[in-house]
Amino acid sequence: AQGPLYLGLDFGTSGARAAVIDEEGRLVRDVKRGYGEGAAADWTGSWHRVLFELIDCLDPALRAGVAAVAFDGTSATALLVDPRDPARGVLAPAKLYNEAQSKEMAAAAKAMAPPAHTATAPTSTLCKLLTWWHEADTDPAATHWRRRALERGLAAPGPAPAASACSGWSSSGPAPLLLHQADWLAALLHEDVGRGTSDWNNALKLGFDPGCEAYPDWLARQPFAELLPARVVAPGAPVAPVSTAVAARTGLPGDCLVCAGTTDSIAAFVAAGVTEAGQAVTSLGSTLAVKLLSTTRLDDAAYGIYSHRLGDVWLVGGASNSGGAVLRRFFTDEQLRQLTPCLRPEAPTRLGYYPLPAPGERFPVADAELQPRMEPRPADDALFLQGLLEGIADIEAAAYRRLADMGASPLKEVLTAGGGAANPKWTEIRQRLLGVPVRAAVQGEACYGAALLARQGARQARAAKAAAGKAVAAK
Ligand code: ADP
Structure with a gap:
């Protein structure tokens, strides 16, 4: 009988890859899948399909042994979702890591962030969020996602809210939520999205400050701040177990823990050990x-x-x-x-x-x-x-x-x-x-690094459980 297994999932530019490791870090299984032709027309649909294909092609006995899972995605790849249904409620096509936003958005980011902050690059997640915010703000009829959001009752009908008032979006339903690729994929497994969970690494290009573990004031006071993932945790930190429906559909154990992820280049670094x-x-x-x-x-x-x-x-x-x-x-x-x-x-x-x-x-x-x-x-x-x-x-x-x-x-x-x-x-x-x-480096694959993060999260959860048990026993 094998001990607990850990699943790392890497979603790269042309395909995705899964690694299953054991407690000692030995690679038990490694599988990959391309996104296929036409993936660019529907990135989120392709990622969603490939995620479940990868899990399905693991041996059922392996799947049943997976104690924790973690993802890595390309840095600054993000999407806007309906927090009530992140799987189907993708409100705008995902913006990929390398999609530079307009000069105006970069200038807007520069105007709010400290000089030369990484979030001010035209490809940053912050600039992507500003584009969505700006589109929604200036021309409600012109943007696909806002029209859909209106239809779905996410946003208040009527004229576009003024730039300083985002309350219009939430008055008749929750505001849309920004998630990074890795956050969103994790949410497809735990389905416990709340106001969003991300990790320190993915959130860096959004403007998150991992030093004080918070959004800095210049970001938190922006009118669009309610669209930011509310919880930003350490890479590998336990987030939530897989949902009952996902456990039933995939054969992953009901207590399989979804852990916070990271970006692809950091996962490759982590893989080196x-x-x-x-x-x-x-x-x-x-x-x-x-x-x-x-x-x-x-x-x-x-x-x-x-x-x-x-x-x-x-x-x-x-x-x-x-x-x-x-x-x-x-x-x-x-x-x-x-x-x-x-x-x-x-x-x-x-x-x-x-x-x-x-x-x-x-x-x-x-x-x-x-x-x-x-x-x-x-x-x-x-x-x-x-x-x-x-x-x-x-x-x-x-x-x-x-x-x-x-x-x-x-x-x-x-x-x-x-x-x-x-x-x-x-x-x-x-x-x-x-x-x-x-x-x-013996291991250099990002999926292996993600699997190490999953193992770290599971160990952290076990230690917390043991400490709680001791505290109860001491009473
Ligand atoms: P990429 O960044 O494109 O994924 P790889 O990690 O696959 O790159 O490495 C490819 C690079 O490794 C090539 O640019 C090539 O010049 C270099 N390379 C391949 N074989 C050797 C070798 N025997 N000695 C030194 N460099 C090599």
């Missing part, structure tokens, strides 16, 4: 991204650095424009594999490259004009490749030095995710420059 300040994950995919656990929080918009909260530590992240995409310009993955044995990490080339796919860098130096430096090219391909790998490794080391200079916890260890993790010579080059142990 780092837990202590000073541990970091470098992602060597198309781009070079670094994420470091730190006891101190850092935010610097000029460098594109901001901090997510995970438990009691901060996940400080930054991304360079350099990365594997530059390597692909010169070499196929097959050539990379063939040339790698010829590299000599112990003999640095001193070519001094700064590999970039195009002019401009953000972090560790913020310089929109920075020119790529990848010349002169030696006749020997292996030497050229080594120069490029050293250049990218220099940027990585400079990135961690920069975070340390800004006050982050000192670097202790680096795990590597992405295509570059498979190159042992590159790892050696990087280790020399970083001066700390470097190893490949």
